[in-house]
Amino acid sequence: MSKHLLALVDVNSFYVSCERAFDPTLEGRPVLVLSNNDGCAVAMSAEAKELGITVGAPWFKLAPNAQRHGLVARSSNYELYGDMSHRFLQVIGEHSHEVEKYSIDEAFAGYGGPLQGAGPWAERIRRDIAERLSLPVGIGVGATKTLAKLANLAAKRVPGMRGVCVWDGLDAEYRDWVMSRLPVQQIWGVGPRSAKKLAAHGVTTAAALRDADAQFVRRLLGVTMMRTVLELRGQPCIQLEEEREFRDSLVFSRSFSTPVSTREIMAQVMASYAQRACTRLNSRSTEAKTLTAWAMTSQFNSAAEDSPSATLSLPAPTNDPVLLTRAAQALLPRMTEGTRYTKAGITLTDLSPRGAQPAFDLFAEPQQDKGIGPLLQQVREKSGTDAIGMGRGGMRTAAEWEMRREMMSPRYTTRWQEMLEVHAR
Amino acid sequence: MSIQDIRAVPVTGPAMEVPMMPTAVQAGFPSPALDFVHESINLQEHLVYDPPATFIARVSGDSMVGAGISHGDQLLIHKGTRPRDGDVVIAVLDGQFTVKRLRLTGTGVRLEAANPEYPDIEVPELSELSIWGVAYMCLHGLR
Ligand SMILES: [Mg+2]
Numbered sequence: 001m002s003k004h005l006l007a008l009v010d011v012n013s014f015y016v017s018c019e020r021a022f023d024p025t026l027e028g029r030p031v032l033v034l035s036n037n038d039g040c041a042v043a044m045s046a047e048a049k050e051l052g053i054t055v056g057a058p059w060f061k062l063a064p065n066a067q068r069h070g071l072v073a074r075s076s077n078y079e080l081y082g083d084m085s086h087r088f089l090q091v092i093g094e095h096s097h098e099v100e101k102y103s104i105d106e107a108f109a110g111y112g113g114p115l116q117g118a119g120p121w122a123e124r125i126r127r128d129i130a131e132r133l134s135l136p137v138g139i140g141v142g143a144t145k146t147l148a149k150l151a152n153l154a155a156k157r158v159p160g161m162r163g164v165c166v167w168d169g170l171d172a173e174y175r176d177w178v179m180s181r182l183p184v185q186q187i188w189g190v191g192p193r194s195a196k197k198l199a200a201h202g203v204t205t206a207a208a209l210r211d212a213d214a215q216f217v218r219r220l221l222g223v224t225m226m227r228t229v230l231e232l233r234g235q236p237c238i239q240l241e242e243e244r245e246f247r248d249s250l251v252f253s254r255s256f257s258t259p260v261s262t263r264e265i266m267a268q269v270m271a272s273y274a275q276r277a278c279t280r281l282n283s284r285s286t287e288a289k290t291l292t293a294w295a296m297t298s299q300f301n302s303a304a305e306d307s308p309s310a311t312l313s314l315p316a317p318t319n320d321p322v323l324l325t326r327a328a329q330a331l332l333p334r335m336t337e338g339t340r341y342t343k344a345g346i347t348l349t350d351l352s353p354r355g356a357q358p359a360f361d362l363f364a365e366p367q368q369d370k371g372i373g374p375l376l377q378q379v380r381e382k383s384g385t386d387a388i389g390m391g392r393g394g395m396r397t398a399a400e401w402e403m404r405r406e407m408m409s410p411r412y413t414t415r416w417q418e419m420l421e422v423h424a425r
Numbered sequence: 426m427s428i429q430d431i432r433a434v435p436v437t438g439p440a441m442e443v444p445m446m447p448t449a450v451q452a453g454f455p456s457p458a459l460d461f462v463h464e465s466i467n468l469q470e471h472l473v474y475d476p477p478a479t480f481i482a483r484v485s486g487d488s489m490v491g492a493g494i495s496h497g498d499q500l501l502i503h504k505g506t507r508p509r510d511g512d513v514v515i516a517v518l519d520g521q522f523t524v525k526r527l528r529l530t531g532t533g534v535r536l537e538a539a540n541p542e543y544p545d546i547e548v549p550e551l552s553e554l555s556i557w558g559v560a561y562m563c564l565h566g567l568r
Contacts, residue, residue, distance in 0.1 A: 132505030
């Protein structure tokens with residue numbers, strides 16, 4: 001009997017795996033990837049986890065003992081990770097006609113065929129990505145996205161599965177056993193707040209949520225969580241294309257009363273627009289993955305027409321005003337000093353609902369968590385939009401956009417000057 | 426021009442790129458130029474057979490000059506393809522990417538340099554070697 005199933009393909013320790021793909025000396029060693037400015041660990045290898053290092057650990061504390069543990073740190077090399085992510089999706093696309101990019105290192109892929117064929121199909125994808133990209137992946141296959149995510153967790157954690165788990169291929173008793181041990185907050189789409197509410201009603205495991213009364217869950221947490229319940233029962237509710245409703249964009253732009261012609265003033269404009277765009281992200285409970293900062297001259301001024309723009313892919317979906325303000329400064333080197341720009345703006349794309357990506361926590365920037373965003377927000381609500389600002393938006397001299405990345409590996413696949421070196425000796 | 430092949434185009438597959446053709450065609454007399462509309466040769470398309478698994482690397486050293494691979498040349502490397510006897514491969518030796526010619530002999534595996542000043546390396550079995558990829562083209566500048 002032919003079945004339609006969904007696979008979630010996810011790269012293990014993605015950032016570290018990208019580094020290892022081009023540097024064999026990192027194999028088997030504890031490896032960390034550091035946040036912007038080499039502040040703290042944002043990703044790490046299994047060996048580094050075994051040393052007790054956790055996400056957010058500040059590098060300055062680890063550095064003195066690094067050599068003793070054979071610990072290696074790398075600055076984050078977003079260009080490399082972005083390019084490898086693209087290749088990863090291309091390879092998956094060779095195995096499935098339905099592919100949805102879910103995050104930098106995760107994709108859903110559709111499978112149609114007999115149930116017995118799903119395991120070998122997933123295994124072929126796993127091997128193909130390992131051989132052609134040197135990236136280790138885990139693959140979970142299920143009748144719904146939620147079950148594919150859950151199977152993916154099992155694929156990684158259950159040693160015998162060796163990276164591939166077809167949920168529907170397991171026997172019912174075993175599936176119950178796994179679900180009854182899986183804390184409810186580890187299910188896709190269940191955030192800490194929802195988990196707390198569910199726990200208050202005795203729903204603490206995946207099994208309990210699956211068996212909960214769907215209408216009761218709907219009243220408690222809304223229709224989205226009810227869908228999660230149905231998906232846990234194997235009833236597809238979250239379609240591959242449904243994500244699109246979040247994939248719109250958010251634009252903040254204004255025409256200037258007086259043209260802007262210096263980088264210094266444009267820096268202030270960008271900082272201030274980035275923070276207003278943030279306010280909008282927050283009010284919609286969304287986060288952005290891509291930022292485009294742009295400016296243009298008057299359409300009536302064809303003599304000195306210029307419309308510079310810079311697009312940045314952010315390391316993770318974010319609503320962090322610090323990060324977005326910095327990212328918006330990327331426009332500055334693209335503009336021509338002295339040209340009279342009459343309009344500028346910030347476009348945020350690749351929007352996703354905040355907190356909808358629990359698996360992504362690993363890559364989250366630490367300062368983006370709670371903290372500064374809501375604080376700025378509160379001050380603005382109380383005292384007006386211009387009462388507080390960050391960086392140049394706050395009319396202070398801020399750090400340069402150039403990040404500190406002292407331990408960055410070459411951008412092997414995106415820069416000609418930095419390509420891989422092979423030795424003939 | 427005549428129509429030789431009519432078939433359904435799948436709408437779910439990857440997007441296809443179609444060269445731009447002049448759309449306004451005079452009725453009655455087809456423009457002979459239409460038959461010659463073509464895009465410029467795209468090097469990427471002809472030199473990279475498997476885009477996601479193709480990588481480029483710069484050669485450092487002169488141990489492969491006999492194979493036409495000089496210091497400073499760029500190699501196009503296909504990753505994940507099965508290496509055959511006689512292939513130029515990128516092998517991982519002592520944690521370094523090293524260019525050698527692979528020889529699969531009846532008695533074992535040999536990694537050969539293409540320069541008499543460098544020794545060959547013998548390995549009992551292919552499985553003991555870590556081959557990162559197969560170099561299939563060398564870009565050698567002439568000026
Ligand atoms: Mg991952």
